Every structure is written in C-alpha cells, then in structure tokens.
Amino acid sequence: MNVYLEILIRTAAALVLLLFIAKILGKQTISNMTFLDFVTSITVGSIAANMSFNESINWRHFILAFTVFTLASLLLSVLAMKSRKWRNRISGSPTVMIEDGKMLEDNMRKMRYTLDSLNQALREKDIFNVDEVKYAVLEDNGKLSVLRKEKYQHATKQDVMHASNGEHFPVELIMDGQVIDKNLQKSNLTREWLEQELQKKGKSISDVFYAVRGTHRQLFFDYYKDQVNKPIDKE
Structure with missing residues (x-):
C-alpha cells in the first residue's frame, strides 16, 4: 500500500x-x-x-x-x-485554601499551590483583597471556587462604581514569611512601620505567613497560627 x-x-x-x-x-x-x-x-x-x-x-x-x-x-x-x-x-477531592478568611498554609503546601497562584486565581474573580474571602476551595479540575464574606456579596454595578474612587493597587508586604523590602520602599513604607503595625496586634514579623496592603490602604495579615482548631481538609 x-x-x-x-x-x-x-x-x-x-x-x-x-x-x-x-x-x-x-x-x-x-x-x-x-x-x-x-x-x-x-x-x-x-x-x-x-x-x-x-x-x-x-x-x-x-x-x-x-x-x-x-x-x-x-x-x-x-x-x-x-x-x-x-x-x-x-479523581482527587476539593481542597480548602482559605477558611473563614484564613489561609491554610498546610493545604497549600500539600497541593504545591503558591501564593502567586492563589492571588492570580482571586484576581481572575475580581477579588483584589484577600480579606474579602470567606472560603476558597481548589476544585478537582484545578479551578478555584470562592465564597465572599457576607458584607462583600451582592454588590450592584452602582456600588462598585462608587467604591472604586480612591482605590489603589494592592501591595504585598510579606510572602511566605519573607518581608518584601522592595515593595515597602516603592510604597514609601519601612520595616519599622510594619513591625509597629504588627505590635498593635500583638504579633511580630516571624508570626506572619502573608501580609498585603489592600486597595483602600487597609492591612491584611495571615498568620502561621490561624487559631483554626479543625481546618477543613477533604483529602
């Protein structure tokens, strides 16, 4: 042939x-x-x-x-x-990445899911502030499902337009427990200022897994010890 x-x-x-x-x-x-x-x-x-x-x-x-x-x-x-x-x-099972607004570092580590991947997935859902999230679940197909906190749900287009005034791009200050000095400098912030903000909460830099200054200049901290007694893990 x-x-x-x-x-x-x-x-x-x-x-x-x-x-x-x-x-x-x-x-x-x-x-x-x-x-x-x-x-x-x-x-x-x-x-x-x-x-x-x-x-x-x-x-x-x-x-x-x-x-x-x-x-x-x-x-x-x-x-x-x-x-x-x-x-x-x-087929695997869904894995909770954020529970009650707290990042579950062990689950992220188990899934080899980085903070960059988590933040990207949240931004794709128009979430630029981690503290808006009640739960985030990594599904079997690799997609992230997110439940916003109640006060951030059911926003109308008019609400979003009014809220957009004076917003700024979020700045990550600590990732994986490491201070990002370059981001501090670009935002005219200092490590001393960051330490003072943590002292107000009775914490130190070594306690922090992730820190970001949000779109309204608000600070969000996620600690290694989240005081989540029984973290959800469906594995």
Whole structure:
C-alpha cells in the first residue's frame, strides 16, 4: 500500500476512534477534567498519534490498546461514581485554601499551590483583597471556587462604581514569611512601620505567613497560627 494512503487511512481511523472514545467517556472529560481525565486524554492522544504515523506497529495493536485503555478508564469512572472513597483516590477531592478568611498554609503546601497562584486565581474573580474571602476551595479540575464574606456579596454595578474612587493597587508586604523590602520602599513604607503595625496586634514579623496592603490602604495579615482548631481538609 502507498505510504501516504496508509497514513491517511491510519489518521482517519485514529480520528474516528478518538471521537468514539470521547462519546463513551462523556462530557465530563471535556468540561471538568480530573486526574483520571487528564491521564486518559494524554494516553489516548499519544496512542492516536502513534497510530497515525508509526508504521512499524501493526494498526490492530493500536486498536487493541485503545480498547483496553478505554474500558479501563470507563471502569474507573464507574467506580468513582459508585464510591466516594474510590472517587477520592481516582479523581482527587476539593481542597480548602482559605477558611473563614484564613489561609491554610498546610493545604497549600500539600497541593504545591503558591501564593502567586492563589492571588492570580482571586484576581481572575475580581477579588483584589484577600480579606474579602470567606472560603476558597481548589476544585478537582484545578479551578478555584470562592465564597465572599457576607458584607462583600451582592454588590450592584452602582456600588462598585462608587467604591472604586480612591482605590489603589494592592501591595504585598510579606510572602511566605519573607518581608518584601522592595515593595515597602516603592510604597514609601519601612520595616519599622510594619513591625509597629504588627505590635498593635500583638504579633511580630516571624508570626506572619502573608501580609498585603489592600486597595483602600487597609492591612491584611495571615498568620502561621490561624487559631483554626479543625481546618477543613477533604483529602
């Protein structure tokens, strides 16, 4: 068989199989990718690519690999639907990053989720002040779900327009327990001023995990010891 014709047939067959597998596995794979969906997508894509161009392997072997992997993924999906225990093992579970306005450093560390990633996810939801957040949960698909504190909920467009007067971009002063001297200098602030503000709260710099001056010049501190007796951890 002509090599170009063979590649054309292999590619068309791979496309048909991919569409068929996607139909079997359901919309979940596309709309809400979990660990299982991620692994399935990468593996199936790799098999399809090899099926299209790797002439050294018999195409029947590729179809067999497609079939076995699809059935295995489908079985794991069914197990995840039937059992919460298996669902947590296969797809993972949501992880609370902020509880009652307090950052849960241990959960962030466990998920290898940095402060930069957290702040970016909050800004994407138009939240520039951490102290507006009641709860923040890292979902199975890697997205952050946020519940604002009650006083920050249900703001109208007119409220936002009035509140925008005199706002400033938030300035991070401490991250991961380290003072950001450059940000202090740019904001005409000093380490001594920061220490005095902490002394008013009976704290020192070594107690602080994260500190930021918000859009209205208000200070927000998150401490290593948040006095959250039983932090939520769904892992």
